[in-house]
Amino acid sequence: MQVPMTYSLRNLWTRKLTTALTAGGMALVVFVFAAVLMLDEGLKKTLVDTGAADNVVVTRRASGTEIQSGVERIPAAIVESLPQVALGAGGERQVSKELVVLISLNKRESNKPSNVIIRGVAPIGLALRPQVKIVAGRMFRNGSNEIIAGRSIAERFVRTGLGESVRFGGREWVVVGVFDAARSGFDSEIWGDADQLMQAFRRPVFSSLIFRLSDVSQFDAVKTAIESDPRLTLEAKRENQFYADQSEALSTFIRILGISLSVIFSIGAVIGAMITMYAAVANRTAEIGTLRALGFRRSSILVAFLLESLFLSLLGGLLGLFLASFMQLFTISTMNWQSFAELAFSFTLNSTIIIKSLCFALAMGLVGGFFPAIRAARFNIVDALRAV
Numbered sequence: 001m002q003v004p005m006t007y008s009l010r011n012l013w014t015r016k017l018t019t020a021l022t023a024g025g026m027a028l029v030v031f032v033f034a035a036v037l038m039l040d041e042g043l044k045k046t047l048v049d050t051g052a053a054d055n056v057v058v059t060r061r062a063s064g065t066e067i068q069s070g071v072e073r074i075p076a077a078i079v080e081s082l083p084q085v086a087l088g089a090g091g092e093r094q095v096s097k098e099l100v101v102l103i104s105l106n107k108r109e110s111n112k113p114s115n116v117i118i119r120g121v122a123p124i125g126l127a128l129r130p131q132v133k134i135v136a137g138r139m140f141r142n143g144s145n146e147i148i149a150g151r152s153i154a155e156r157f158v159r160t161g162l163g164e165s166v167r168f169g170g171r172e173w174v175v176v177g178v179f180d181a182a183r184s185g186f187d188s189e190i191w192g193d194a195d196q197l198m199q200a201f202r203r204p205v206f207s208s209l210i211f212r213l214s215d216v217s218q219f220d221a222v223k224t225a226i227e228s229d230p231r232l233t234l235e236a237k238r239e240n241q242f243y244a245d246q247s248e249a250l251s252t253f254i255r256i257l258g259i260s261l262s263v264i265f266s267i268g269a270v271i272g273a274m275i276t277m278y279a280a281v282a283n284r285t286a287e288i289g290t291l292r293a294l295g296f297r298r299s300s301i302l303v304a305f306l307l308e309s310l311f312l313s314l315l316g317g318l319l320g321l322f323l324a325s326f327m328q329l330f331t332i333s334t335m336n337w338q339s340f341a342e343l344a345f346s347f348t349l350n351s352t353i354i355i356k357s358l359c360f361a362l363a364m365g366l367v368g369g370f371f372p373a374i375r376a377a378r379f380n381i382v383d384a385l386r387a388v
Contacts, residue, residue, distance in 0.1 A: 022276045023316040026364055029262060029269045030320025034357040035327055036258025038347040040251050044244065046185055046345035051239030054216045055128055058209040058226060061235045065246065066100040067117075070205040075232050079209055084222035086212040088124070094212040096125035099194050101201055103168045106158045114342045116153060118168070120194030128210055132186055137162045137177035140192055147192040148177035152344040156333070160190065169200030185243060188333075188344050210239065250334070266364055269316075273309060273368025302373045309369020310362055317361025324357075325349055 051057070058079055063069035071079075076097055079085075086094040099120035104113040123142055126132055140146035149160045154175070159166040165174045173192065181187045198204070213219060223236045237245070327347040334343060 018276055018279070019312060019315070022272055023312055023319060025272045026269045026313055026316025026361055027319035027323065029265045029364065030317045030357050030361050031323045032258070032265055033262040033360050034321055034324035034349070034353055035347065036254065036262060037353045037356060038324060038327055038349050039258070039332075040254050041350065041353060042345045042348040043251055043254065043343075045348050046183060046343070051241070051243040052129070053238055053240055054213050055239035056211055056213060056219065056222060056236050057239050057242040058211070058234050058236050059207070059242075061227075061233045066098070066207045067102060069100075069207050071097075071207065071209055071234065072205050075234060076206055076209055078229070078231060079226060079234070080211070082222055082225060084213055084215070084218040084225070086214040088127075092124070094124055094128060096122040096128055096210045097194060097206045098122070098125065098208050098210060099197050099201070099203055100207040101197070101203070105160065105166065105168075107156055108158055109156070111158070114157075116157065116342060117189045118197060119189050119191050120197035121191055122194055125191070125194075125210070128212055129181070129186065131182040131184055132179050133181075134177050135180045137175075140176055142193050143196065144193065145171055145173050145196060146176045147173045147190055148179050149175050149190050150187040151178055151180045152187040152331075152333070153190055154178045156344070169197065171200050183346060185246075185343060188342060262360075266360075270364050270368040273312065273365060274372060276312070276368075305373035306366070306369050309373070310365045313361045313365025313368070314358070316365075317358045320361065321349075321354060321357055 057066075058071065059066060059069035060071060080093055080095045080097075088094055099118075101118050102115045103118055105116050106113050126139065134148065135151065137148070140148050147166075149157075154161050160175055162175055162178050165172050167173070179186075179191070194206070198206075213222065219236075219238060226232060226234050226236045324347075328349055331344055331346045333345075
């Protein structure tokens with residue numbers, strides 16, 4: 001004979017205060033666990049969405065980042081002439097030779113300095129990133145000291161708003177436009193004309209080349225052509241993979257730190273659940289004896305108390321996820337350990353994180369309720385009934 005599931009639910013409802021306190025403790029642990037996963041997912045999504053699968057980034061071999069890379073003009077011309085490079089409607093090659101440098105700007109709120117990426121792009125550069133849209137002002141004119149700022153930069157840094165001017169590279173630069181990059185990493189950059197920026201920073205070489213493939217399936221062929229050419233010391237990656245690699249160091253740190261904290265907090269939550277369930281068993285000794293006298297098997301008692309603990313943890317898990325979902329309203333910024341520039345990104349909640357968080361909550365409930373359930377199932381009928 002099986003104990004009805006409603007028995008476990010009714011007992012949780014009867015002990016409202018204890019249920020609320022225990023579920024609240026589990027909810028806080030699940031909140032931390034889910035927030036860490038959301039932070040990691042938000043970071044990865046921001047950087048992966050920065051690139052496109054049909055774009056290729058070419059940098060100096062083993063440089064790791066565009067900032068550390070250098071591509072001279074002759075190798076750049078060789079790459080530009082490859083047959084796998086797409087052609088525009090007018091026959092122009094879809095290649096942007098770009099410069100990437102770091103400068104220090106002060107934040108609006110704290111007036112403290114932080115690193116910002118300055119990207120010099122070719123005229124085709126905007127077309128290669130369809131997620132980038134001018135939302136205020138206009139595109140900069142080539143050959144001028146005009147720049148456009150990512151929305152995140154314009155909102156958070158001094159003198160980077162539309163119509164303002166900022167000084168770097170020995171020149172005064174006028175912000176003529178603000179762009180939105182759909183929450184990708186480009187939102188944390190300032191763009192200008194590549195040739196003008198190279199002159200200002202006295203950089204004779206490009207940092208990277210970005211080009212669109214004429215056929216997405218040709219990536220392996222163009223990668224082999226670039227990396228096997230003895231005249232070149234370059235490497236090629238798909239743009240989305242290139243930016244995904246940029247998140248690896250920071251993402252690993254977030255995961256290790258966050259999961260470690262979650263495990264530490266979960267020990268307390270499991271102990272709390274265990275105490276709650278042991279108290280429930282102690283207070284219902286006579287009730288358990290009656291159930292056994294009515295013919296319910298030990299396994300049924302075990303399952304009933306385990307279900308009670310699992311329902312308790314599920315309640316805590318759902319509450320924790322509900323609280324964590326509000327983190328999506330916030331945008332945070334931190335230093336990207338690969339580029340050493342500030343990067344703004346948001347918490348991201350998806351179905352995978354929801355499933356992982358609920359499984360984590362149920363695991364806490366299973367561990368916390370297992371030993372009390374064993375104790376309840378092992379009660380001797382006669383001894384339990386004496387407590388009546």
